[in-house]
Amino acid sequence: MNIFGPMWLSVQLALVTTLVLVLIGTPIAWWLSQTKLKLKPAVQAIVAMPIVLPPTVLGFYLLILLGPDGAIGGWWVQLTGSALTFSFTGLVVASCVYSLPFAVQPMQNAFESLPKQHLERAWTLGASRLDAFFSVAVPLSVRGFVSGIVLSFAHTLGEFGVVLMVGGNIPGETRVVSIAIYDHVESLNYAAAHQMSLLLIGFAFVVLAAMFVINRRWSEG
Amino acid sequence: MIHLRHKLSRKDFVLDIDVQVPDIGITGVFGESGSGKTTLLRCIAGLDQEGGLPVHKRNIGYVFQKPGLFPHLTVRGNIEYGARRAATSRVDSASVIDMLGIGGLLDRKPDSLSGGEAQRVAIAAALLRSPDLVLMDEPLASLDGKRKDELLPYFDRLHDELSVPVIYVSHDIEEISRLCDHLVLLDDGKVVASGGLLDVVSRVDVPVLSGRNAGVVLWATPVDHEDGLTKFDFGDGDIWVAGKFEASKSPLRLRIAANDVSITRDRPASTTILNILRATVEEVRSVDTAIALVRLGAGNQDLLARVTNRSVRRLGLKPGDRVFAQVKSVTVRH
Numbered sequence: 001m002n003i004f005g006p007m008w009l010s011v012q013l014a015l016v017t018t019l020v021l022v023l024i025g026t027p028i029a030w031w032l033s034q035t036k037l038k039l040k041p042a043v044q045a046i047v048a049m050p051i052v053l054p055p056t057v058l059g060f061y062l063l064i065l066l067g068p069d070g071a072i073g074g075w076w077v078q079l080t081g082s083a084l085t086f087s088f089t090g091l092v093v094a095s096c097v098y099s100l101p102f103a104v105q106p107m108q109n110a111f112e113s114l115p116k117q118h119l120e121r122a123w124t125l126g127a128s129r130l131d132a133f134f135s136v137a138v139p140l141s142v143r144g145f146v147s148g149i150v151l152s153f154a155h156t157l158g159e160f161g162v163v164l165m166v167g168g169n170i171p172g173e174t175r176v177v178s179i180a181i182y183d184h185v186e187s188l189n190y191a192a193a194h195q196m197s198l199l200l201i202g203f204a205f206v207v208l209a210a211m212f213v214i215n216r217r218w219s220e221g
Numbered sequence: 222m223i224h225l226r227h228k229l230s231r232k233d234f235v236l237d238i239d240v241q242v243p244d245i246g247i248t249g250v251f252g253e254s255g256s257g258k259t260t261l262l263r264c265i266a267g268l269d270q271e272g273g274l275p276v277h278k279r280n281i282g283y284v285f286q287k288p289g290l291f292p293h294l295t296v297r298g299n300i301e302y303g304a305r306r307a308a309t310s311r312v313d314s315a316s317v318i319d320m321l322g323i324g325g326l327l328d329r330k331p332d333s334l335s336g337g338e339a340q341r342v343a344i345a346a347a348l349l350r351s352p353d354l355v356l357m358d359e360p361l362a363s364l365d366g367k368r369k370d371e372l373l374p375y376f377d378r379l380h381d382e383l384s385v386p387v388i389y390v391s392h393d394i395e396e397i398s399r400l401c402d403h404l405v406l407l408d409d410g411k412v413v414a415s416g417g418l419l420d421v422v423s424r425v426d427v428p429v430l431s432g433r434n435a436g437v438v439l440w441a442t443p444v445d446h447e448d449g450l451t452k453f454d455f456g457d458g459d460i461w462v463a464g465k466f467e468a469s470k471s472p473l474r475l476r477i478a479a480n481d482v483s484i485t486r487d488r489p490a491s492t493t494i495l496n497i498l499r500a501t502v503e504e505v506r507s508v509d510t511a512i513a514l515v516r517l518g519a520g521n522q523d524l525l526a527r528v529t530n531r532s533v534r535r536l537g538l539k540p541g542d543r544v545f546a547q548v549k550s551v552t553v554r555h
Contacts, residue, residue: 115289117285117287120276120283120285121283121291121343122291124268124276124277124279124350125302125306126307127302128275131306132277135302140291140293
């Protein structure tokens with residue numbers, strides 16, 4: 001039993017989840033920052049829900065939704081022949097839902113603090129909406145992206161309840177580090193639990209400190 | 222000519238514009254705040270309308286009140302931003318950089334520039350987009366008096382060297398008088414007057430121009446210097462202005478505010494006022510209970526005097542009267 005198997009699985013899960021979240025979270029954050037629709041608070045509430053819901057509640061409904069008889073899970077079984085629940089792919093889907101607010105909110109805040117005139121100037125200088133987004137909004141929102149990436153990565157790394165509900169405890173597939181630690185504590189293997197926990201604590205510190213350093217550099221220009 | 226036709230309804234404001242402006246030179250759009258000047262520009266640019274041609278396809282250059290340069294780009298990056306996206310490149314970047322005097326700033330970041338420098342960079346960026354029309358929304362309003370004076374000569378150069386038409390919005394009649402050739406007056410979202418600058422500013426029937434904004438713009442040629450003053454040939458007389466302006470054949474643009482002109486029946490014998498011109502009363506119009514505007518013909522140009530109704534009665538002023546106009550102060554475009 002090595003401690004790096006679950007650790008590596010956690011890192012893989014966090015990397016894939018973060019990548020997916022940047023891809024789907026950015027347009028959501030941009031839409032939320034620009035829209036004047038009355039629908040906005042409702043969408044914001046849905047995105048923010050994973051922050052307040054117990055992971056078990058989230059995990060329970062994701063289990064049903066992603067299971068072979070669920071709306072998404074059934075479709076997935078038809079498409080690929082295998083179930084989403086108790087698989088790495090299923091974990092990625094669950095993690096994306098679980099960590100969505102941690103990616104969207106920092107990016108949305110960064111987009112909202114952009115002076116409107118920067119975008120308008122870009123348009124009058126010949127940039128299309130998409131062009132202005134990538135050439136002006138993104139470079140001026142780097143802090144938001146860094147925060148969103150680091151927070152969703154770290155948050156995915158530390159998730160437990162949702163993983164347990166949706167993924168179970170399959171070594172090499174869904175046995176991520178937080179589950180492994182729980183196992184070790186249950187079987188009174190405190191030495192292994194210590195090793196993994198300390199590794200996580202150290203990792204969390206390094207990543208967050210790095211984020212704050214990067215953000216300070218950026219604000220100093 | 223450029224035909225501007227824009228309609229826009231908001232809760233408590235309606236913009237309804239239908240006016241032709243020249244496709245050459247600088248057209249001033251003047252009005253009190255809230256008259257719809259900025260809204261008009263934003264409509265022309267497509268910034269305030271849903272639908273229609275998207276902003277980036279309209280090929281206009283827009284200079285905002287605050288420069289708003291992109292902070293993540295250098296000055297060079299900022300002025301190249303529009304140039305790289307221009308469909309055609311009709312403007313020589315070296316000459317624009319030289320005209321606006323920003324050659325030494327190219328590698329700086331926007332946050333290290335003064336307000337005037339940043340605005341010059343923003344103008345260069347707008348021009349290098351090779352626009353068909355440049356829109357300027359009070360580009361001097363965010364600057365204090367000293368910075369404004371530093372920037373004005375660059376606008377004079379723009380006026381003289383630029384081939385693209387400019388629509389210049391301002392609530393400062395001095396600025397408009399100095400820079401513009403054509404003038405559109407806006408009031409409450411509608412055009413109340415439009416025409417050549419010299420004709421429009423001397424009208425006495427337009428309320429926006431009856432208060433402290435009243436005054437005339439005229440042309441005069443500097444001919445002589447004496448005692449630190451410059452003598453301008455004014456057709457039927459001379460005007461002396463403090464400061465030294467090179468004698469030349471081409472006339473300069475002078476502005477005489479109506480507040481600085483007073484009227485006497487007889488030529489005053491001893492007065493500190495240097496400029497006393499023979500004039501004929503052409504029109505007297507009372508603008509409120511106390512004040513009247515008097516339009517005077519002097520030489521072949523018009524003057525406006527802002528006087529009290531009481532003085533008009535006391536002197537019995539009526540069209541055709543021969544009088545003397547005392548001019549206290551004159552501003553000259555350098």
